[in-house]
Amino acid sequence: MELVIENLTKTFKDTTAVNNISCTLSTGVYGLLGVNGAGKTTLMRMLCTLLKPTAGRITWNGADIFTMDADYRKLLGYLPQDFGFYPNFSVEDYLMYIASIKGLRPATARQRVNTLLKQVGLDPVRSRKMRKLSGGMKRRAGIAQALLNHPRILILDEPTAGLDPNERIRFRNLISEISEDRLVLLSTHIVSDIEYIASEILLMKDGAFLHTGTQTEILADIPETVWSCVVPKEQAADLLRRYKVANIRSTPEGTAMRILSKTPPVMSSIREKATLEDIFLSYFGERTGETNDSDDIL
Amino acid sequence: MTQMIYYEIKKIFSQHSAKLALLLLCVTLGVTTFLTVHSVSWIDEQGEKTAGPSAAQKLRAARKEWAGYVDEDVIRRVIEENARVNATPEAQSSNVVQQEIAFSKKQGFYDIRMMIARSFSGFRELDYYLPDSLTPEDASRFYPNRMAQLTEWLDGEAKDTFSESEREWIIQKYQELPTPLWYDYAEGWLNLQTYSATIIMISLLILVFPIAGIFSGEAAQKADAIFFSTYHGRRRAVLAKLCAGFLVITGTYWTMMLIYTAVTLGLLGTDGADCLIAVFRWKTLYELTNGQAYALIVLGGYLGCLFMLLLAMLVSAKTKSTAFAVTIPFFLMFAPGFLSGSHNAMLTKLIGLLPDQLLQMNTVFSLFSLYRVGTHICRSAPLLFAIYPAACILLLPLIYRVFRRTQVA
Numbered sequence: 001m002e003l004v005i006e007n008l009t010k011t012f013k014d015t016t017a018v019n020n021i022s023c024t025l026s027t028g029v030y031g032l033l034g035v036n037g038a039g040k041t042t043l044m045r046m047l048c049t050l051l052k053p054t055a056g057r058i059t060w061n062g063a064d065i066f067t068m069d070a071d072y073r074k075l076l077g078y079l080p081q082d083f084g085f086y087p088n089f090s091v092e093d094y095l096m097y098i099a100s101i102k103g104l105r106p107a108t109a110r111q112r113v114n115t116l117l118k119q120v121g122l123d124p125v126r127s128r129k130m131r132k133l134s135g136g137m138k139r140r141a142g143i144a145q146a147l148l149n150h151p152r153i154l155i156l157d158e159p160t161a162g163l164d165p166n167e168r169i170r171f172r173n174l175i176s177e178i179s180e181d182r183l184v185l186l187s188t189h190i191v192s193d194i195e196y197i198a199s200e201i202l203l204m205k206d207g208a209f210l211h212t213g214t215q216t217e218i219l220a221d222i223p224e225t226v227w228s229c230v231v232p233k234e235q236a237a238d239l240l241r242r243y244k245v246a247n248i249r250s251t252p253e254g255t256a257m258r259i260l261s262k263t264p265p266v267m268s269s270i271r272e273k274a275t276l277e278d279i280f281l282s283y284f285g286e287r288t289g290e291t292n293d294s295d296d297i298l
Numbered sequence: 299m300t301q302m303i304y305y306e307i308k309k310i311f312s313q314h315s316a317k318l319a320l321l322l323l324c325v326t327l328g329v330t331t332f333l334t335v336h337s338v339s340w341i342d343e344q345g346e347k348t349a350g351p352s353a354a355q356k357l358r359a360a361r362k363e364w365a366g367y368v369d370e371d372v373i374r375r376v377i378e379e380n381a382r383v384n385a386t387p388e389a390q391s392s393n394v395v396q397q398e399i400a401f402s403k404k405q406g407f408y409d410i411r412m413m414i415a416r417s418f419s420g421f422r423e424l425d426y427y428l429p430d431s432l433t434p435e436d437a438s439r440f441y442p443n444r445m446a447q448l449t450e451w452l453d454g455e456a457k458d459t460f461s462e463s464e465r466e467w468i469i470q471k472y473q474e475l476p477t478p479l480w481y482d483y484a485e486g487w488l489n490l491q492t493y494s495a496t497i498i499m500i501s502l503l504i505l506v507f508p509i510a511g512i513f514s515g516e517a518a519q520k521a522d523a524i525f526f527s528t529y530h531g532r533r534r535a536v537l538a539k540l541c542a543g544f545l546v547i548t549g550t551y552w553t554m555m556l557i558y559t560a561v562t563l564g565l566l567g568t569d570g571a572d573c574l575i576a577v578f579r580w581k582t583l584y585e586l587t588n589g590q591a592y593a594l595i596v597l598g599g600y601l602g603c604l605f606m607l608l609l610a611m612l613v614s615a616k617t618k619s620t621a622f623a624v625t626i627p628f629f630l631m632f633a634p635g636f637l638s639g640s641h642n643a644m645l646t647k648l649i650g651l652l653p654d655q656l657l658q659m660n661t662v663f664s665l666f667s668l669y670r671v672g673t674h675i676c677r678s679a680p681l682l683f684a685i686y687p688a689a690c691i692l693l694l695p696l697i698y699r700v701f702r703r704t705q706v707a
Contacts, residue, residue, distance in 0.1 A: 012707065042707075048527040050706035070529050078527040084520025088312035097305040101538075103529035106301055145524060 001061065002026050003047070003153060003183060008056035010042050010207075017042035019207035020056070029179045031198030032187040033276075035284045039207035040187040041081055044157050047185065048078045060153075074103065077151030081158040081187075083142040087131035091122055091141055094130055095148065102149040109148070116144040119174070135162045143171065147178065154184045160193050172196050191276045201276075203283055210283050219274050224260040226278045227269040231255055239265055246281050302535055306542035309515070316508035326500045327554055334493040334558075335565045338485045341405065345398035351565040354485055358567050360406035361483035368410060368577070369478040373437035376407045376414060380429055409578070410481060416580035417443045421451035441477050444580065448472055456666075459643075464668050467675045471583050479577050484570020486563045487588035488578060491595060494558070495658045498599035501554055502606060502627050502657065505547060509607045510623035512543050513615035513701050523706050532702040540611075540697060547607050548600075555596050575663060583677055584663045594679065595659040601686045602656030606630050608693040615701040630654055650678045656686060 003025040010018040018039045032040050045051040047058060049065055049072065058065045065072040086094060092113060099109035117123040120140040125133065133141065139162060146154060156175075160168045168190075175184060175197050188194060194201060201218050203210040211218055226246070231239060236248065236255035243265050247258035258272065259265045260282050310316050340353035348356075366372070383389055389400035404411060411429050417440050418432065419425045452465050460468065516522040525531050530538075571589035576582050586594070606627040614623035634652045637645060650667040655678065667678040 045523070045706060048523070049532075050523055050526050052705065070533055073527060073531060074529045076527055078524060080520075080523035082520050082523075084516075084523070086309055086312070086519060086521060089309070093305070093308065096301075097309075098524065098528065100301040100305060101525065101528040101530045101535040142524075149529070 001152065001183065002059075004059045005043075005047075006057050006059070008043070008046065008058065009054045010039075010046060010051060011054045016207050018046070018053075021207070021209050022056075023202065023209065023212060025183055025185065027181060027183055028199040029175065029184040029186060029197050031194030031201045032185060032204060033189070033191065033194055033201055033280065034187075034204035035189055038204045040204055041157055042207075043204070044078075044155050044185065044187060047153075047155055048076060049073060074149065075152040077146035077149060077154045079142045079146040079156045079159050081161065083138065085130045085138065085141065087129065089130050090127050091117070091130060091133065091137075092126040094141060095145055098145040099148050104149060112148055113144075116147055119147075120144045121170070136164060136167045139163055139167070139171075143174065152182060154178070154182055156184065156186045158188055159186065160188060160190055168193065189280075191280050195276045203279070205284060215276065218279055219276070222274045222279055222282055224262055224282050226272040226274045227259045227261060227264055228272050229257055229259065229266050229269045231257060231266060231268075235266075244281050244285065246278050299534055299538060299541075302530065302538035303541045303545070306512070306538050307546060310508050310512060310542060310546055313508065313511065313515075315511075319504045319507050322504045323501060323550065323554060326497060326504065327558060330493055330497040330500070331558055331561050334489045334562050337489050337493070338566055341398050341402040343399065343402055345395040345402065347398070354566045357405060357485060358483045358569065361409065362569075364407050364410055365482040366480070367478040368413065368440075368481045370437045370440065372410065372478075372481075373414060373440045374434040376410045377429065377432050377434050377437060379407060380404065380411055384430055409484075413479075413481075413577060413580060414440065417441075421447040421581065422455070444475075445469070445472055448581075459666075460668065464670075464675055467668070468583065468666070471585075475574070475576055475585060480573055481577055482570040482573050483567065484573050484578070484588050486566035486568055487570050487573075487592055489566060490559060490562050490592050491588070491660045494555075494592070494595050494599065495660055497554065497558055498596075498603065498657050499631065501551060502603045502631070505550060505603065506607060506610050506624050506627045509543055509547060510610045510614050510626075511620040512539050512611060513697075514618045514620045514623060517618040517704075517706075518620060522704065526704065526706055536698055536702045539701070540694060543607070543611050544604075544694075547604055551600050551603055555599070559592075559596070579664055582663055583666060584679065586663070591660075591663060594683075598656040598659035598662075598679075598682065601683070601690070602653050605653050605656070605686050605690050605693070608690055608697065612693060612697045612700060615697050615704070618704075631657065651681060651685065653686060656682055 005021060005023050008018055008021050009016065021043070032043070034040050042051065046053050052066065060068060060072055060075070086097070089097065095113045095116065096109055099113060104112060117126050120143055122137060122140055122144065125137065130138065130141065139159065143159060146156065160171055163171060172193060175186070179197070186194065186198065195215070198215070200212065200214055202212045203218070211221065224244070230251060230253050232254050236257060239245065239257060239259065240248070244260040245257055246260060249256045260278055311320070335351060336349045338354040338357060339347055339349040340356045341347050364372070383400055383403045386400055388396040391397060414429045414432065415426055416424060418428050418436070448469065452460065452468065511518070516525050525535065528535065572587050575584060575586050575588060575591045584591070610623040610626040613626055614620060617623070630652070631654050634649050634654050637649055640646060647667065647669060650665065655662055659679065662679050662682070665678060668675055669678065669681055671681070
């Protein structure tokens, strides 16, 4: 079970969204991490046969996925980032329809829909119109449709976007539950999602992979050191300009800062263990999509 | 497949625009049927006018007295009866009610009187009062007039319009018309023929709203990414959309037309189905009965609607724009109107073969548009019925191919 990406490129007019990338994916949860515009969605759409590559190829167990056509899509479950639905369908109708176009027989589909509705917690609202669902409920319906056909390859594009913390935890648990014997590719700019469930991480920037590997490998290869320090408020502004600051917090002693730098930013700096948050900042030069207590400190 | 089609149809009718379209179609059906049935009127001996089914019953009884072959003797009797009514004090009166009373006595032979008016007027004229000036001796000229006026027109006004072979072909068609013609009360069929174009055109313009979104709706609702990533997404699911579109068009159209036809004929009568349309369209080149003509009008309407709506579906699949797709039938219906004033012979012939003609086959039966296919000369109706089924059959795989290749960026 191997999904191989070979020299894959996708160009839109003057823009190269995906630039000559290669990698091999097998069973496990892969976290595709990158800022908005990194090319994650374009890559995923090519993996779902929604877009044809400008160059390169994608193979599944040695066969070109575009040649495999429906046989490949039979293995696929996909939750797009900007998830669309049929607003006047009930949740149940929506899932039954998707089951029909996924090739499930009506009796099997009925059974599978019932199971998934319970699994994602939508059973009580199965008759509710899709347009009347909350953002989190719609997302859960989206996850349910992706799982209808027991996909061998599950591609989830920003699946936790718009979910509240409880729903995000629930979602992570669900992915962990179903990831056995599957290839799950999960794109996000929310580091904690990947931190908890991804076995491998693909860091993507400007259409190319910056780094790939396990969390430990990636953390070991961080090009900068992580430092923590407490500085007077007036010095904090200067440090913010000069360094990549992962976190900043006001304390009675001054401003507590978490800084990425090859050398200690101040004399009193203490070396810290790097996290994926720091990796994100180090490679992408900006903090992740998660909000934290440092946002309005200065 | 059945389930996919079921959900596609459900998708169409779950939209508010489709529900509104259905409501409008019902209103159109009701209003058009009412207008069709109430276009039949009867004037009683007191000069009072009534309309609708009861008027149709009285008219039917009066006209049944004149049913039969319209031979020289019948023409003579109509001229005499017409003259007799004209000589009554009511007809001579300038009082409108009195004139209506006089007209009430002509209602039974009104259709034959109109045949006489058409026969004795010029080829492209109609003098309603001309029968009033005829004498019973003129009856013998009734049928010969048809050919005489045709040859006069072909040698004069239409001299440069037709080639020699076309001219001979037209004359031959006129000669082939079996005379004397059979006449019967046919208000049901005649009114269906007249008003069916209205219901066909309005149905088309309403139906395009739910149909145009079948393909573009996936992109508009951002559901295309999931749709195309599924097992049947680029195969049977596309076919299901096509089938749903076809079924909605076919089901809606034929339901509308069957109800319209059944109610109208039920209220106005089915008599006159076997009468040739030449009885009421004196100069037609088509040797069709009223029943056959109406069947072709309805079938033509279906083909026209199907073609234009499939074209709208193609545009919807290609451009992902419902708004653009909706404009297609409007354009195809109204654009030829702007070109119809042209004196260019080629353009005129082309206009005669545009799909809007299928929506108004009733007028096509009155046209003298001839086309040459190889060595054969033919009228526009057979060509329309050859071109558009073929075009529809070609459009189906084209829509399928275009949509299944959609890229979702």
